[in-house]
Amino acid sequence: MLACSVNIVVTELTGSTFDKFVTDNRIAVIDCWAPWCGPCRRMTPIMEELSKELEKKAGVAKLNVDENEAISIRFRIMAIPTLLIFKDGVHIDTLVGLRSKEDLMEYIGSV
Amino acid sequence: MNADVVIIGCGPAGLQAGIHSSRKKADTVIVGKIKNSALYDAHIENYFGIAGKTDGPVLLEKGLEQALSFGCRHIDMDVTRAAAEGSGFRITVESGEEIFCRSVVIATGISRMKLNIPGEKEFLGKGVSYCAECDCNFYKGLRVAVIGGGSKAALASELMTGYASVVYWVSKKISADKSLVNRALKTGVRPVTETPKVILGEDRVRLLLLEDGREIEVDGIFIELGGRSSADIAMDLGVMPEADDSVRINNKCETSVTGVFACGDITGEPWQLAKAVGEGAVAGLNAAGGVKGIK
Numbered sequence: 001m002l003a004c005s006v007n008i009v010v011t012e013l014t015g016s017t018f019d020k021f022v023t024d025n026r027i028a029v030i031d032c033w034a035p036w037c038g039p040c041r042r043m044t045p046i047m048e049e050l051s052k053e054l055e056k057k058a059g060v061a062k063l064n065v066d067e068n069e070a071i072s073i074r075f076r077i078m079a080i081p082t083l084l085i086f087k088d089g090v091h092i093d094t095l096v097g098l099r100s101k102e103d104l105m106e107y108i109g110s111v
Numbered sequence: 112m113n114a115d116v117v118i119i120g121c122g123p124a125g126l127q128a129g130i131h132s133s134r135k136k137a138d139t140v141i142v143g144k145i146k147n148s149a150l151y152d153a154h155i156e157n158y159f160g161i162a163g164k165t166d167g168p169v170l171l172e173k174g175l176e177q178a179l180s181f182g183c184r185h186i187d188m189d190v191t192r193a194a195a196e197g198s199g200f201r202i203t204v205e206s207g208e209e210i211f212c213r214s215v216v217i218a219t220g221i222s223r224m225k226l227n228i229p230g231e232k233e234f235l236g237k238g239v240s241y242c243a244e245c246d247c248n249f250y251k252g253l254r255v256a257v258i259g260g261g262s263k264a265a266l267a268s269e270l271m272t273g274y275a276s277v278v279y280w281v282s283k284k285i286s287a288d289k290s291l292v293n294r295a296l297k298t299g300v301r302p303v304t305e306t307p308k309v310i311l312g313e314d315r316v317r318l319l320l321l322e323d324g325r326e327i328e329v330d331g332i333f334i335e336l337g338g339r340s341s342a343d344i345a346m347d348l349g350v351m352p353e354a355d356d357s358v359r360i361n362n363k364c365e366t367s368v369t370g371v372f373a374c375g376d377i378t379g380e381p382w383q384l385a386k387a388v389g390e391g392a393v394a395g396l397n398a399a400g401g402v403k404g405i406k
Contacts, residue, residue, distance in 0.1 A: 034245065042354070046354065078315075079235070080245050100354035
């Protein structure tokens with residue numbers, strides 16, 4: 001058998017903590033997900049690793065779209081997983097679909 | 112139905128796994144359609160011992176015949192669901208039939224997801240989706256089209272009738288099992304027998320243009336080609352695929368889950384016949400060895 005990955009808990013946001021998280025982090029990466037979504041579950045370990053590697057450079061968090069419909073309507077989310085990217089409190093990009101850690105590291109490095 | 116080993120996928124990796132598993136006297140069932148193999152649309156000229164060009168279907172049909180001659184059973188259907196059950200696994204096929212087994216070999220190749228038509232890339236996340244299971248909730252009361260002729264599209268169409276106001280099922284040809292098609296039609300899915308050509312809209316999807324010139328007004332388009340994706344089958348069995356949909360294996364073709372093996376294109380590049388066959392042999396031997404207690 002192969003070894004399993006390490007578990008690191010990524011901050012779980014709600015409608016009431018979302019805006020503060022965005023303004024508290026110069027760069028914020030928010031993974032919009034739902035428990036029944038297979039690709040979202042595959043994003044989980046990637047976000048955990050990203051959270052660890054980007055510590056102090058960017059804030060990494062998750063948002064359950066099923067429980068926070070107002071946020072998904074606000075950002076017009078129609079597919080998951082979707083990553084919302086913020087810089088200095090401003091929504092600068094929306095990335096749709098599963099991505100590798102390497103792709104995301106490269107992308108965030110360019111922000 | 113019970114079996115020692117179920118092999119999901121009927122390409123070169125799956126067939127070779129079947130040959131080695133059945134020659135080890137394991138009761139082996141291969142599930143899958145040879146037409147779904149990437150080899151079906153290819154020809155071979157770089158495989159050991161086969162000179163000149165050989166068409167993929169010729170090789171696949173001979174391989175299937177060979178596997179059957181060693182005692183393999185073959186179910187010519189897609190897998191719609193897989194799950195761990197007790198000390199083994201339950202594999203469900205299009206007709207609803209279930210197979211209970213001790214070991215599973217995933218040999219499904221890499222699933223084709225994209226349709227490659229204009230508008231598909233531009234509207235991803237703005238009306239275009241590749242996962243009805245994930246995104247159904249965003250389309251409550253809206254009009255959607257599901258594209259694809261296989262079991263995945265049939266199931267997605269049926270699922271979407273629980274959310275959308277109208278569900279069009281768009282495909283020139285239907286290859287899904289009749290029972291799945293009937294189930295989808297009974298729920299009110301509207302079949303459209305034509306090939307999709309262009310996805311149109313402004314900031315969101317608005318229209319699906321068909322080859323015959325017809326236009327369908329829709330708010331969402333679900334592209335659901337072929338059968339259940341290889342990544343989803345892996346996840347059903349508790350194996351977490353990589354971001355590129357490949358599955359990690361060790362030198363015994365074992366995955367991270369005991370009793371689940373993988374071989375062929377799903378384990379990563381090079382996507383070559385020789386590599387698929389080699390891994391198929393290893394996976395088949397070890398899957399059969401595991402159930403027979405042979406080290």
